[in-house]
């Protein structure tokens with residue numbers, strides 16, 4: 202196959218059979234992102250007016266409660282800056298941080314600094330390390346691309362539990378257009394699929410007490426919390442100028458936030474996944490999506506992105522100590538991990554999925570065909 206890289210961003214056809222290029226050599230990812238930009242990203246007075254209105258309404262509606270909203274605080278830049286933005290509007294927040302034992306050392310400190318400086322109440326959840334480790338090992342043995350699904354699902358489950366306990370019906374979400382408008386397709390899967398998680402756990406794990414780890418299902422997330430509890434989700438970073446370097450400087454200045462490395466490196470586990478597991482097993486380098494998003498939001502040039510992609514993906518000494526740390530925590534031998542790394546990767550669709558997720562792509566495909574003709 203001939204190598205092709207987009208003429209506008211840095212997405213390419215390595216490890217991606219879905220990418221398409223137009224006659225000018227521009228890819229579908231950045232073309233779609235540019236089309237969506239004016240619809241979802243408002244780093245201007247429109248965005249400011251929107252946040253003033255939506256946060257003002259929220260504060261009035263929640264005046265008799267202890268909290269206006271809650272957020273999952275991973276200690277990464279996105280959720281941390283979302284907390285900062287909401288704090289500047291005077292929101293009273295409850296933050297949930299899931300400490301699965303795999304955070305970078307600086308992350309735990311960053312989470313505490315943010316909450317102390319911005320007056321946010323913090324709950325730290327520690328999932329059972331043996332069960333969590335066993336489930337994570339099961340995902341690695343299954344050889345699927347998104348081995349961070351257990352981590353994400355446990356966070357959702359904890360968030361919704363605290364929302365229910367504290368009668369909170371609004372979530373702040375750090376996902377954003379500026380740094381995430383482009384995400385390579387085909388290598389990810391819905392983290393809220395409990396059926397998928399349990400199927401992989403039962404087949405590849407060793408533990409049997411599945412009920413002792415907080416997990417949530419697609420039904421709970423989409424139907425129970427989305428339609429019955431009507432939880433409102435606000436993404437504040439789409440309504441402010443969100444520049445990664447400036448956001449970090451602001452956090453450093455206002456709460457002493459320390460740098461932890463590139464996107465998702467706030468967790469040693471996701472760092473291993475993005476810098477080693479995905480590139481080696483699936484030919485996927487997540488930096489390409491991240492830098493391409495930054496090109497589209499105007500905070501990186503294509504030349505700079507290409508230069509940074511040429512830099513070493515993982516320092517070998519750092520990788521070795523990170524891997525020892527992660528394998529020690531989840532309880533997998535290096536021999537087994539290396540064996541998995543040499544096996545062929547598998548798609549998430551090779552394992553059972555929730556009925557909702559199984560039929561949704563079919564419905565979307567039919568809808569697409571109907572609207573095309």
Ligand SMILES: [Zn+2]
Nearest residue numbers: 207210228231
């Ligand atoms: Zn492109």
